[in-house]
Amino acid sequence: MTSRTDAANRGSSNASVEGARLEVRDATVVLGGQRVVEGVSFTAAGGVTALIGPNGAGKSSLLRGIAGIVPLASGSVRFDGADLLGQGRRARARAVAVVEQELSSEVALSVRAAVELGRTPHRSLLATATAADDEIVASALRTVGMEGFAERPFDSLSGGERQRVHLARALAQQPRLLLLDEPTNHLDIRAQLATLGLLRRLSAEGVTAVAALHDLTLAAGYADHVVVLAGGRTVAEGDPRSVLTADLIHEVYGVSATVLQHPRSGRPLIAFDTEETA
Numbered sequence: 593m594t595s596r597t598d599a600a601n602r603g604s605s606n607a608s609v610e611g612a613r614l615e616v617r618d619a620t621v622v623l624g625g626q627r628v629v630e631g632v633s634f635t636a637a638g639g640v641t642a643l644i645g646p647n648g649a650g651k652s653s654l655l656r657g658i659a660g661i662v663p664l665a666s667g668s669v670r671f672d673g674a675d676l677l678g679q680g681r682r683a684r685a686r687a688v689a690v691v692e693q694e695l696s697s698e699v700a701l702s703v704r705a706a707v708e709l710g711r712t713p714h715r716s717l718l719a720t721a722t723a724a725d726d727e728i729v730a731s732a733l734r735t736v737g738m739e740g741f742a743e744r745p746f747d748s749l750s751g752g753e754r755q756r757v758h759l760a761r762a763l764a765q766q767p768r769l770l771l772l773d774e775p776t777n778h779l780d781i782r783a784q785l786a787t788l789g790l791l792r793r794l795s796a797e798g799v800t801a802v803a804a805l806h807d808l809t810l811a812a813g814y815a816d817h818v819v820v821l822a823g824g825r826t827v828a829e830g831d832p833r834s835v836l837t838a839d840l841i842h843e844v845y846g847v848s849a850t851v852l853q854h855p856r857s858g859r860p861l862i863a864f865d866t867e868e869t870a
């Protein structure tokens with residue numbers, strides 16, 4: 593596949609506050625002896641970056657490599673001018689929060705306790721929660737609309753509710769870099785729009801957000817920058833308005849689509865050609 597890079601838009605952002613710069617260079621991740629991410633580079637100076645691509649493209653592995661959850665076989669990740677992966681876990685967790693797809697963690701905890709885990713990197717080892725921590729946790733729960741669930745056991749929640757709690761925990765971490773793996777998974781459409789709107793608001797406050805997304809129209813509607821992966825490699829990147837073409841969608845996903853324009857935002861609306869419309 594050809595590599596198309598919209599260099600003029602690389603790292604561009606509509607964010608009103610420029611976030612710290614994330615520079616991923618030649619990232620390669622090897623899992624089970626396979627190069628599942630190979631030589632991926634992109635820069636995000638604030639704003640929302642969407643990672644898109646088919647199942648198995650390497651989106652989760654790239655996010656995990658950036659976060660230091662899996663090692664990079666080669667390449668580097670710099671954030672705010674420093675080598676992110678060279679930092680200790682605790683220092684990294686003060687800057688970077690990750691919302692992963694896995695929904696079964698914190699099963700024995702209440703919702704409030706699960707979100708409180710987000711404060712751990714900011715507290716000294718044996719310290720208990722301060723009033724400020726409590727307010728940050730309460731605020732994170734309010735932001736995701738889960739304040740009424742604080743005392744519920746985490747494992748009693750629905751999939752979408754768990755997803756929101758994971759997001760609240762990441763917010764409680766007060767990160768400057770937010771990495772999210774399919775954050776709209778399990779969410780109803782209102783919650784999906786709220787989550788992506790929240791990413792936009794956070795980016796306006798200086799948070800750099802990178803999210804793996806499957807819904808191309810939502811990615812087009814909310815991202816400043818898209819990175820398209822297939823087979824572990826970058827196929828295209830840039831402004832969603834120039835990258836998300838019918839040709840690109842056919843090349844990457846093997847499906848036919850008509851790309852329309854949102855009448856107000858001008859952003860791409862992707863209509864898939866079903867048997868009826870083909």
Ligand SMILES: Nc1ncnc2c1ncn2[C@@H]1O[C@H](COP(=O)(O)OP(=O)(O)OP(=O)(O)O)[C@@H](O)[C@H]1O
Pocket residue numbers: 623624625626628645646647648649650651652653654804
């Ligand atoms: N532990 C592992 N050992 C071997 N291969 C792995 C391992 N983990 C992931 N892979 C493979 O790496 C590739 C990339 O997986 P990854 O989860 O990063 O893709 P993805 O783009 O996030 O996919 P999806 O959209 O399905 O979530 C896949 O082919 C997957 O099977």
